[in-house]
Amino acid sequence: MALGRTRAVGLVGLSGHVVEVEAHLASALPAFVLVGLPDASLAEARDRVRAAVGSTGLTWPNRRITVNLSPAALPKAGPAFDLAVAVSVLAASEAFEPDRAARVVHLGELGLDGRLRPVRGVLPAVAAAVAAGLRDVVVPEADAAEAALVPGARVVGCRTLAHVAHRYGAAVLLPDVPVAPPVRAAGGHRRPPGDLADVLGQAEARGAVEVAAAGGHHLLLVGPPGAGKTMLASRLPGLLPDLDEAEAVEVTAVHSVAGTFDPEGGLLRRPPYEDPHHTATPASIIGGGSGQPRPGAASRAHRGVLFLDEAPEFPTAVLQTLRQPLEHGEVVVHRAAGAARYPARFQLVLAANPCPCGRAIGTGLACSCRSLERRRYFGKISGPLLDRVDVQVEVPAVRRAELVGAAESTATVAARVALARAAQAARWAGTPWRVNGEVPGRVLRERLGPDADLLDLVDQGVDRGTLTLRGADRVLRLAWTVADLAGRAAPTRDDVGRAVALRTRGQGT
Template sequence: MLIKVYGAAVQGIDATLITIEVNSSRGCMLYLVGLPDSAVKESQQRIRSALQVNGYRMPTSTITINMAPADIRKEGSAYDLPLAIGMLGATEVVHSDKLEEYLLMGELSLDGSLQPIKGALPIAIKARELGFKGLILPRQNAREAAVVNKLNVYGVENIKEVVEFFNGERELEATIVNTREEFYAQQTMTDLDFADVKGQENVKRALEVAAAGGHNILLIGAPGSGKSMLAKRLPSILPPLSLGESLETTKIHSVAGKLGKDGGLITKRPFRDPHHTISTVAMTGGGTFPQPGEISLAHNGVLFLDELPEFNRNVLEVLRQPLEDRKISISRVKCNIDYPASFMLVASMNPCPCGYYNHPTKACVCTPGQVQKYLNRISGPLLDRIDLQIEVIPVPFEKMSDARPGEASAVIRERVIRARQIQEQRYASIPGVYCNAQMTSRLLSLYARPDDRGLALLKNAMNRLNLSARAYDRILKVSRTIADLEGSEHIQPAHLAEAIGYRNLDREDWAG
């Protein structure tokens, strides 16, 4: 008897339908074809044990299984459940009249219980897109998949439940998630707040400007000056995720298996802070079984690189293309995968090897050559993609002991949201541009052209401070954001003056 069961393969952050054709004939052999990897081939032993423990017999006839399309590599153990149900359906242990209405995925334990899988959300999206009545998968993945509406999602704990469901002996209860209600209820919850930060008003202002325009920012200062503490509070002032952004972000984390037990929609912007020993593949994604890297896990959020010069130079250089294109392409012999990578880069570093160059009270023991060599670990092309470079000065005792709370993140966030709304309206007709940080040279001439007084100020600053040529466009972009924060249609000299102050490392005399 020939029957068909349906599963899915995840490629990148999207799923592809896999048709599992099972035919039973005379004999006593098992043939599995369709480009399965070792984990899929080993399913025979897991299925045999799971069926025996739950009172079913492994088919004694010749079973031929084809996983179509046969030119796509089938990887992982998530095909155990559809393969097992297909075998039972071909030998008429399971009634086959409802099999074509459901998509099945799940890894089997030896006792027949189901283990969680990766990529449940993109699989559910594909199932709805293809018109399946329902999706059956492990209970741990049910809430994640139930985010998709107009699809019945059934979370099961054991293969016996699935067999009895198809035989009409059991009713499965669909998992229901009120996506919008949960999304908006958790959207504004945050653990960290700028109200806890004492002093550092100039740095908080720089982070507000960065958040308002989507700009990359570098914090440079002595150890203990608060660089990491400030950076970790940046997501609390970023605009909340839209439902579309949340779904896309959740898909990436689903594919990477990062959602955890009973994971639903991601409602907060991601904040990723990899250690400086991270490898190039871990940062960009890829591997034998391609997975999203840190830059994709930071999509629609923040990638924080603490102690920037300590990162391997190759790791830093691979960031250059994603920072411009907002995506990363993983090319392998057997596949090409694109992962989205639209993130804000926030980096921090010491100003010199000892960490106390320009410190107000402690003396630096480094020579000017050592300071410059340390700064040169950051390449010019990467530094060119960082719009704001702000020096973080240690907070004096008077401000640290002040009991009054600082300005709350919620207040700052309101200003950031208003500025982003102005930018959304400005670039509504321009595809791929959503904030000032993404402006091209043509857009700069249209929307960030200063008046004569502003041009004179900018010329004077570049000559007196020895600012590099690459600082020119960055200053105009940041000036446009500062003007948006103040609701100004035109860039004023005061906006330019503030933006010039955020280009510390472009001053040729900064490192002596």
């Protein structure tokens, strides 16, 4: 009897679990059995590993091989276990000293020629290994830079299975082969944000975007085509401050699992920006897919901006799936084998025409839509979803008179946003919240001054039914953010009045 052991990491969502990979060689008819709840892609590792070992020049054991992935109750998915399976088999066959690989984590996909191919989710996998006390990690050379981002990890990047076996003392020739390039999923390119100075006119809408950036508020822009809604939304990420260390690691881990992370630039320090097309499916927005669920656009936008242009054109099912992450800041994708959790605390920005023809607001042109068409078109954005959007403003067509004078740049506005964020960081230090957009209304009310009539406008709106109780809390959050931008310690009546206008598309209560 011969037994070889090594370690790997299985990912469920962003949670990594250390997996012990055991290979047992028995004197029986030759066979290769893989147990421990492998999925289809992992079950195929039997053929990949056998071909890779043969291509490396090592002898494949002509015995019954049983490979166990423990804990057996944890579902395992993907080709990242290939290298660990191969190393455990070679250790059991005494191609090298078995104990040398027992406490080393191996991650990587094997090609039939023995080359190591990069895999998704290396960053969270290595982080889980280090947290479990396993600091020595072997990964494909293309993934070494990403794995090295984890503090405390001792990373070795290898090009082929032969290089890994040689590292443990196996007598094998080292082939001179190129590094297997990573395959990036769509969305990995970091586009430079435009400057807010490019948006001429639209003083009210620019102010709404500034408030949204300062307090982490969700935003709805309603206006005719060509008014600048898309330009305003795409410049919102440039107003947001850099991610701190914990946020950068969290965001980078999501993009690593999604396959959109390029490690050459280091951790993702800037808030991400996702703008899916209106033909997107619920799985592409929320996450899912066959086998191991993958993060969707909502999770890839974590700590950044999720922009839905032409929001009424999105399927109703897509828009409704956003309600849970807007409330809880995470996405839970349920499958028969369990649930995968991905963080999804993003700023939602919706842009919409007021009606199918787009002329109902500030164009000077007669709207050709019937009233029923208008209600049906905008009604695709459900009331419960709209009620969760803090800032709702109209963006009318720009007139020539508004084009006179220079507009403020992104840098100028971002400086004010940074000061407002600093005030919020000091106010909410020691609490679970970071910005006003996350704080419950009860807590915000407790911090108001002694003016009992401060919230008269809000109370009147609730009494008339133009504001829900959730909407009243949203107004209060906005009032605190307006006060922070003005440098005040608490909101005034004017701040509350502006917050009501921002909430109700300037129509009052």
